[in-house]
Amino acid sequence: MYSEKPFNETLEIVIYRITQEILNNILKHAHATVVNIYLDKELYSITLSISDNGKGVEDIERYKNKGLGLKNIFSRVEMLGGGV
Numbered sequence: 001m002y003s004e005k006p007f008n009e010t011l012e013i014v015i016y017r018i019t020q021e022i023l024n025n026i027l028k029h030a031h032a033t034v035v036n037i038y039l040d041k042e043l044y045s046i047t048l049s050i051s052d053n054g055k056g057v058e059d060i061e062r063y064k065n066k067g068l069g070l071k072n073i074f075s076r077v078e079m080l081g082g083g084v
Contacts, residue, residue: 007041011080015039015048018076021069022050030054046082 007015019037026032032054040047077084 007046011046014076014080015046018048018073019050021073025069026050026052026054030056 023035026035030052032052035050035052038047038049074084
């Protein structure tokens with residue numbers, strides 16, 4: 001039985017909130033019928049990849065300061081030292 005927790009509690013909450021906001025945006029804006037979520041933990045990095053078959057956006061950076069949800073995603077990822 002594997003008993004080691006993969007993430008600390010703070011990191012778990014941040015990853016959960018980011019995922020929650022992205023899924024909310026997909027439901028509200030993308031009109032997707034399929035969503036794929038990939039989470040991988042390496043020794044010194046974490047990769048969270050969420051893709052869908054919705055209409056998408058061409059340049060996510062353009063929307064960085066448009067809505068509160070995207071601002072939260074960007075700030076949470078930057079707080080962790082990551083990138084979107």
